[in-house]
Structure formats: C-alpha cells, structure tokens
Amino acid sequence: MGPEMSPDISEVSPDLAVDVMFACRKTAALKAAIELDLFTLIGDGGTAASLAAAAKASERGVRVLCDYLVVNGFLIKEADTYRLTPSSRTFLVRHSPAYIGGAIEFVAAPEMLSLHLDDPAACVRNGGALGLANISADNPVWVKFARAVGPLVAPSAMALAAEVATWPRKPRKVLDIAAGHGLFGLEIAKTFPEAEIVAVDWGAVLELASQNARQFGVGGRYRTIPGSAFEVDWGSDYDLILLPNFLHHFDIETCAGLLEKCRNTLAPEGRVVGVEFVPNEDRVSPPFPASFAWEMLATTPRGEAYTERELAEMARRAGFADATTKPLPPTPASLVFFE
Known part of the structure; x- marks a missing residue:
C-alpha cells in the first residue's frame, strides 16, 4: 500500500461558498449602477462627488457602489477617480452599440428571482418549478x-x-x-x-x-x-x-x-x-x-x-x-x- 495521500490544504477554502452566498449582492449592485446610468456617466472618469451630482444621488451611496464595482471588476479606481474597464465601456455604456445593460430588467426581475430564491429545494424535490411558472x-x-x-x-x-x-x-x-x-x-x-x-x-x-x-x-x-x-x-x-x-x-x-x-x-x-x-x-x-x-x-x-x-x-x-x-x-x- 503506498503512502497515504493527504489533501493540499492550500486548495481547501471557503471562498467559493462564501462568494456564492453573497452573489445576489453583485446582481443588486449592477442593477443599481445600470438604473443610475453610472457607467455612461463615468465616461472618461469621475469622482464620487461628480457622479453623485450627475446621478442626483447621495455621494456616500455612489462612493460605496463604485468601490464595490471596483472590487468586482467593473471599474478601476485611481486615487479618487473611477474609470471604466474595456468590458464595461463596451457592454454597459448606454450609447455603445453592444450595450446589454437592459437585460438586467428581465434577468433580475422580482418574479425571476423569486423562482430561484424562494424555495429552490422544492424545485429539486419536485424535479421542476412548482406550477406552470414561466410557461403560464x-x-x-x-x-x-x-x-x-x-x-x-x-x-x-x-x-x-x-x-x-x-x-x-x-x-x-x-x-x-x-x-x-x-x-x-x-x-x-x-x-x-x-x-x-x-x-x-x-x-x-x-x-x-x-x-x-x-x-x-x-x-x-x-x-x-x-x-x-x-x-x-x-x-x-x-x-x-x-x-x-x-x-x-x-x-x-x-x-x-x-x-x-x-x-x-x-x-x-x-x-x-x-x-x-x-x-x-x-x-x-x-x-x-x-x-x-x-x-x-x-x-x-x-x-x-x-x-x-x-x-x-x-x-x-x-x-x-x-x-x-x-x-x-x-x-x-x-x-x-x-x-
């Protein structure tokens, strides 16, 4: 019998589980940014103060949102200035030909999220949605x-x-x-x-x-x-x-x-x-x-x-x-x- 194999503890991490537990927060932040047209307002760069004034929103709220978007790869922060990543500029600026931000209104619609989050275990037990769901x-x-x-x-x-x-x-x-x-x-x-x-x-x-x-x-x-x-x-x-x-x-x-x-x-x-x-x-x-x-x-x-x-x-x-x-x-x- 060969030597006992032990797991590589460097690969054992709760990060994936924790990230998925908090995943709906990412959806919420992106939805907020799209509704505020934040990516379009940033353009070539903006501070929390300038963006808040343009969006008619709280400076604190915009700062927290923008920082969260930086953490999750949607924005870049240089000192107090927020800038777009190439992907955000391509897909999330409203006047871009490739703009897809509007899809959040369906993907994150309350009736869609409720089907996924209200009782997902019931869907598994049932082998599908309870009732007709989206095919009604x-x-x-x-x-x-x-x-x-x-x-x-x-x-x-x-x-x-x-x-x-x-x-x-x-x-x-x-x-x-x-x-x-x-x-x-x-x-x-x-x-x-x-x-x-x-x-x-x-x-x-x-x-x-x-x-x-x-x-x-x-x-x-x-x-x-x-x-x-x-x-x-x-x-x-x-x-x-x-x-x-x-x-x-x-x-x-x-x-x-x-x-x-x-x-x-x-x-x-x-x-x-x-x-x-x-x-x-x-x-x-x-x-x-x-x-x-x-x-x-x-x-x-x-x-x-x-x-x-x-x-x-x-x-x-x-x-x-x-x-x-x-x-x-x-x-x-x-x-x-x-x-």
Missing part, C-alpha cells in the same frame, strides 16, 4: 423579456440569418415561433427582402415585436398570430420555421409534438432551425449551456438544457431523420437543424 399563458414576464434581452440575442440572430444566407434556396415564407422581441425573424427579413415573416407569441409580446418590425423597416412583411404555439393554426407551406430559445422550456415529448406540427406545415424542402444552449454529453460543459439546466429547473415544470443526442431523439419522434447542431461563437448558443 400570457405571462407578463415575457413582455419584460422582449423589452430587455434583444441586445443579448442579437449576435445569435445575425449569425442565424448569415447561415441561412449560405443556403441555395432562399426562404420566402418564414414562421417565427415564440418570437419575443422578433429579432430572429427580423434579421431574416432584413437579409431576404422578399421574405414574409409570421410571428407567433402572446399578444402583448407581439405588440413589441411589431414595433421592432416597423423600426427595422419591414413592418409591411411582418404578420402576427397571438396565442400558444401548441394551439394556434399558423398555416402551412413555410420555407423556414424558426424555434429560437423555445424548446428548452418543455419536456422531450412536448417538444416532439411541436416539431411534428412544424414538419407537417413545411413547404417541400422547407427547414426547421432552432436556437438552443446545448451542453456536452457530460452535462457539465461548456459552462453556460451546462448551467442553463438549473435555470430551467427553477423556472419551468419540465424544461431542460438538451444535449445533441436528446435533440436528435425528439427530432426522430417528430418524424425527422436527425438533429445536428452548430455552435455560434462567441455566444453560448448553438443552431439546431431538424432535417
């Missing part, structure tokens, strides 16, 4: 989603349109299921001037999607059908059916039923493309897709972050031959082709 009909949280997360998904929407642009057959009739903000269908409409988009989602959400369509200059080619994708008659002969960030809300059987409905309403040679966070078969990598399973456990009754093998299984149940995935770096999302 006309849930107002999806209006917040449509307003807030467009900048987060815009790269994926543009990448999907670029992928479709490589196909030999260009889509003319497109269905966007659970359209939300509408960006996936709208990027297709921008890329293909002859394409007509039909969007399905809850009525209040579609009002925002229609506003976005007008802003994109494609309102005349954008039609909406309010209601549940599982229940509405959305027509047929679609060259392309989009399923962006939708299947993960439901179990495999439910997804297979929806995919069969999609297959039955395709035009000859039509295609169905989803956008999903697809973990590897080990279910612990890559980090964001693997972590997304917890998001679904807390916010849906039976949702899941599906592996490519599971997506292929639901495809076959729906009558497709297979499902294949294509990562969309630098985003954590993947395209899913049901063929």
Whole structure:
C-alpha cells in the first residue's frame, strides 16, 4: 500500500461558498449602477462627488457602489477617480452599440428571482418549478423579456440569418415561433427582402415585436398570430420555421409534438432551425449551456438544457431523420437543424 495521500490544504477554502452566498449582492449592485446610468456617466472618469451630482444621488451611496464595482471588476479606481474597464465601456455604456445593460430588467426581475430564491429545494424535490411558472399563458414576464434581452440575442440572430444566407434556396415564407422581441425573424427579413415573416407569441409580446418590425423597416412583411404555439393554426407551406430559445422550456415529448406540427406545415424542402444552449454529453460543459439546466429547473415544470443526442431523439419522434447542431461563437448558443 503506498503512502497515504493527504489533501493540499492550500486548495481547501471557503471562498467559493462564501462568494456564492453573497452573489445576489453583485446582481443588486449592477442593477443599481445600470438604473443610475453610472457607467455612461463615468465616461472618461469621475469622482464620487461628480457622479453623485450627475446621478442626483447621495455621494456616500455612489462612493460605496463604485468601490464595490471596483472590487468586482467593473471599474478601476485611481486615487479618487473611477474609470471604466474595456468590458464595461463596451457592454454597459448606454450609447455603445453592444450595450446589454437592459437585460438586467428581465434577468433580475422580482418574479425571476423569486423562482430561484424562494424555495429552490422544492424545485429539486419536485424535479421542476412548482406550477406552470414561466410557461403560464400570457405571462407578463415575457413582455419584460422582449423589452430587455434583444441586445443579448442579437449576435445569435445575425449569425442565424448569415447561415441561412449560405443556403441555395432562399426562404420566402418564414414562421417565427415564440418570437419575443422578433429579432430572429427580423434579421431574416432584413437579409431576404422578399421574405414574409409570421410571428407567433402572446399578444402583448407581439405588440413589441411589431414595433421592432416597423423600426427595422419591414413592418409591411411582418404578420402576427397571438396565442400558444401548441394551439394556434399558423398555416402551412413555410420555407423556414424558426424555434429560437423555445424548446428548452418543455419536456422531450412536448417538444416532439411541436416539431411534428412544424414538419407537417413545411413547404417541400422547407427547414426547421432552432436556437438552443446545448451542453456536452457530460452535462457539465461548456459552462453556460451546462448551467442553463438549473435555470430551467427553477423556472419551468419540465424544461431542460438538451444535449445533441436528446435533440436528435425528439427530432426522430417528430418524424425527422436527425438533429445536428452548430455552435455560434462567441455566444453560448448553438443552431439546431431538424432535417
């Protein structure tokens, strides 16, 4: 028997556990900074006094907030002056083309946080959220989603349109299921001037999607059908059916039923493309897709972050031959082709 192996005590630390216990404080601080437009006000630099005056806030409050943001990597402090990091300048300054700060209104919405924090052990015991949670009909949280997360998904929407642009057959009739903000269908409409988009989602959400369509200059080619994708008659002969960030809300059987409905309403040679966070078969990598399973456990009754093998299984149940995935770096999302 060899020598007894003892743990390296230098690697034994409570730091990770303590950091996670306090993690919601980081969310709160970032939410405060975004609501005060602090990153935009800092610009090329500012002191607590100057920033407090600009934000119409307490100097003490701004100082404590800015110091906390320095500790957590969002700001740099030089003497009494706070400056932006390159990432904060790119993603958290309001007039930046890559601004994503608005997403906090959905990610940290009270109804979202309550699903995660009120009784997470109950979700584990139950194998999913108690009740319908985020998949309840006309849930107002999806209006917040449509307003807030467009900048987060815009790269994926543009990448999907670029992928479709490589196909030999260009889509003319497109269905966007659970359209939300509408960006996936709208990027297709921008890329293909002859394409007509039909969007399905809850009525209040579609009002925002229609506003976005007008802003994109494609309102005349954008039609909406309010209601549940599982229940509405959305027509047929679609060259392309989009399923962006939708299947993960439901179990495999439910997804297979929806995919069969999609297959039955395709035009000859039509295609169905989803956008999903697809973990590897080990279910612990890559980090964001693997972590997304917890998001679904807390916010849906039976949702899941599906592996490519599971997506292929639901495809076959729906009558497709297979499902294949294509990562969309630098985003954590993947395209899913049901063929």
